[in-house]
Amino acid sequence: MTTPTSNPTKLVQPYLFFEGRCEEAIEFYRRALGAEVLMLMRYKDSPEPAQPGCEPPDVNKVMHMSFRIGENTIMASDGRCTGKPNFQGFALSVTAPTEAEAERYFNALAEGGKVEMPLTKTFFSPRFGMVVDRFGVFWMILVAA
Secondary structure: OOOOOOOOOOOOOOEEEOOOHHHHHHHHHHHHHHHHEEEEEEEOOOOOOOOOOOOOOOOOEEHHHHEEEEEEEEEEEEEOOOOOOOOOOOOOOEEEEOOHHHHHHHHHHOOOOEEEEEEEOOOOOOOOHHHHHHHHOOEEEEEOO
C-alpha cells in the first residue's frame, strides 16, 4: 500500500452547491456561526466564458466562493441555479467549546430548518444534536467530552 507524501487532510474540503441561494446561505452562516468570506467570484467576473450547459440564468450569481468557519474552509457556488439544493449522504460537524455555544449554534442553524435530534446529553458528549438547516445542509453539533 502506498502512502501519499502530503497530508490528505489538507487536500479534502467540502464544496457546497446552493443552486442559486449561495449568498443567502453565507449570510445565514455569518449570523449563525460567524462565517467569514475569504473569496467570492461571480459568473460575470470570470475571465473565461461559461462552459456550454453551465450558463447561469443570472450573471450576478456566485460562480465560486470560499468561506471560513473557525479554522475550517468551505467552498461553495450557486451551481446551475436550479433553486433546489440537494445535500444528501453527509453532515458537517461543529465541535463547540462550551454547552452554551453548542446551544447557540444549534438554535441558530435550526431557524427555518428541521431538528433531526434535539440537543441533549449522550454517552459521548454533554451536548449533541442534529439539525438540517433551511438550505438542506445536515449539521451535527457537539461539545467534546
